[in-house]
Amino acid sequence: MLQKIDAKYFDGKTSKKQSVSIEFFKNRSVKVEGDGVVFVESFDNLAISSRVANTPRMITFADESIAYSSSNDAIDSVVKELNNTRSIAYLLESKMRYALLFVVLLVLSVIFFLTTGSDLIAKSIAKITPQILREEISTQTLEMMDEYLLEPSLLSVEQKDRFQTLFSELTNQEAGFHLHFRRGIGPNAFALPSGDIVLMDELVELSDGEDKMIYGVLAHEVGHVKHKHSMQLIVKVSIVNIIIAYFTGDISSTVASVGTTMLHANYSREFESQADHYAKIQMIKAGIEPKYLAEFFVKIETNSSEDQSYHYFDSHPSNQERIDALLAPIERRL
Numbered sequence: 272m273l274q275k276i277d278a279k280y281f282d283g284k285t286s287k288k289q290s291v292s293i294e295f296f297k298n299r300s301v302k303v304e305g306d307g308v309v310f311v312e313s314f315d316n317l318a319i320s321s322r323v324a325n326t327p328r329m330i331t332f333a334d335e336s337i338a339y340s341s342s343n344d345a346i347d348s349v350v351k352e353l354n355n356t357r358s359i360a361y362l363l364e365s366k367m368r369y370a371l372l373f374v375v376l377l378v379l380s381v382i383f384f385l386t387t388g389s390d391l392i393a394k395s396i397a398k399i400t401p402q403i404l405r406e407e408i409s410t411q412t413l414e415m416m417d418e419y420l421l422e423p424s425l426l427s428v429e430q431k432d433r434f435q436t437l438f439s440e441l442t443n444q445e446a447g448f449h450l451h452f453r454r455g456i457g458p459n460a461f462a463l464p465s466g467d468i469v470l471m472d473e474l475v476e477l478s479d480g481e482d483k484m485i486y487g488v489l490a491h492e493v494g495h496v497k498h499k500h501s502m503q504l505i506v507k508v509s510i511v512n513i514i515i516a517y518f519t520g521d522i523s524s525t526v527a528s529v530g531t532t533m534l535h536a537n538y539s540r541e542f543e544s545q546a547d548h549y550a551k552i553q554m555i556k557a558g559i560e561p562k563y564l565a566e567f568f569v570k571i572e573t574n575s576s577e578d579q580s581y582h583y584f585d586s587h588p589s590n591q592e593r594i595d596a597l598l599a600p601i602e603r604r605l
């Protein structure tokens with residue numbers, strides 16, 4: 272208890288005056304007790320008149336009943352003490368409120384980043400990433416993959432020349448596009464964000480040297496580059512990793528993730544469909560029937576083994592769905 276004062280109490284309904292004691296507690300409760308009167312009120316509901324010399328103070332309660340007391344010094348010390356704690360409590364409360372708001376915003380931001388946000392942001396960042404940066408990322412990624420995963424191609428010079436010619440026709444010798452040959456990770460091909468496209472020997476072997484199939488596969492990969500899919504994927508994985516790194520303080524996963532991202536390029540249904548569509552248009556333009564790419568999908572399906580994960584297989588649209596889309600008559604608006 273902080274203070275106990277004597278007071279005269281008027282209930283506001285009758286003119287009867289009662290002698291009461293008023294106790295002030297640290298927890299801000301105020302107990303009024305007297306002959307036939309006892310109640311507890313919060314200090315915050317009290318209105319206490321200002322001190323004027325030594326005239327009695329008027330304390331008004333929530334129900335508008337009134338008490339008068341001449342214990343000015345005691346009242347002053349109680350008011351001082353409880354007003355101080357009130358301001359501290361108020362400050363703490365408002366700070367807590369801000370802290371809580373911050374935490375809520377942070378959680379919402381993280382959820383947003385990990386879902387819709389990272390897609391949107393990845394798309395925007397991928398769009399504005401300069402070619403020089405895309406080349407840097409691609410060079411480093413390919414170097415890392417060469418060191419740990421890929422082996423030099425065993426294709427003949429003639430075969431390489433033939434595919435290079437196909438590739439030049441396909442890309443119209445547009446700057447930034449380069450075709451690389453490697454082996455070691457099964458019948459696969461992948462596109463780095465710069466326009467560097469890597470074709471595996473195993474894929475050439477699977478196609479039985481059918482150039483039209485290879486053309487379709489390369490066109491599909493060029494489609495990924497044109498739509499900036501791999502860059503979006505890298506940015507997206509980086510965002511997630513940066514968020515993880517922020518909380519764990521470990522940045523190494525961010526660096527390591529780019530390579531594995533490219534390898535297990537787990538493109539969305541939308542991305543694969545876009546790349547397939549791009550390939551289809553390019554094939555038609557080149558006078559090659561899109562069914563050759565569809566046939567490649569059939570081939571890869573019948574030749575897939577469980578321990579090898581193919582880029583073409585990681586996708587969500589089923590192969591049949593993609594084959595149907597390739598074989599469907601081209602829409603008029605195109």
Ligand SMILES: [Zn+2]
Nearest residue numbers: 491538543546
């Ligand atoms: Zn693809």
